[in-house]
Amino acid sequence: MSTAQAEAGSEVDVYKAVPTGEIKGGLIVIHEIWGLVDHIKDVADRFAAQGYVAYAPDILSKAGITPQAGKELSELVSHPDEKVRVAAQPRFRELMAPAQDPAYGAWAVGALSAVVDDLAAQPGVDGRIGVVGYCFGGSYSFALAATDDRIKAAVPYYGAPPDQISVANITCPVLAIYGEDDERLISGLPEVTKRLQDAGVDFTSKVYPGAGHAFFNDTSSRYDAEAAADAWTLTLDFFARHLGSAG
DSSP, X not given: OEEEEEETTEEEEEEEEOOXXXXXXXXEEEOOTTOSOHHHHHHHHHHHHTTEEEEEEOOSGGGTOOHHHHHHHHHHHTOSXXXXXXXXXXXXXXXXXXXXXXXXXXXXXXXXXXXXXXXXXXXXXXXXXXXXXXXXXXXXXXXXXXXXXXXXEEEEESOOOOTTSOGGGOOSOEEEEEETTOHHHHHHHHHHHHHHHHXXXXXXXXXXXXXXXXXXXXXXXXXXXXXXXXXXXXXHHHHHHHSOSOO
């Protein structure tokens, strides 16, 4: 674990996974609403095994959701006992409230750009930088692509562009990945698609039948192994195509 300077007097922790062989580029890996838990570190390690310098920043501890708190909360809201799940809701809303503040959103995007600064300086990255994020991180993948033109490819999983960003500023290709049973995001996908296409963004979406929200998370009860395996291959192919040349 290392740190990146996000702004004057503020640092963000970053989990860094580095390939042992040839470097194909660099990736910013943005966590779910549960924060920088072990699952996201494992995802970063998997990308490093494929040749990418993978940086997974912790941008939720700033809002009070530490990895430990996120892990505990995730276990409560997915508990098999409905009474436990219901009882956890007030705590969930309390913890999530600071992350809804526009001031936090502005800080988070700035923090992510600071992590891009660090990643861009690493040997072998050579300007080949992409972003991938999950849920909360999917939305921030859109936001980072819209505010930092060093991002050359973006893969948001089950996320939507935040209302406050201008998608017209996205200059890189975007592959958005969803589960068909993720009702809220799927119902909004036609509008998101139109918004991006009207802005001239190279946008493609992939929807997996029978899969729900967070289907890629293999520590979750929502995990769909078949959809996750295919999405992983699709993601690697996308980054290989769009981060394939230096400069």
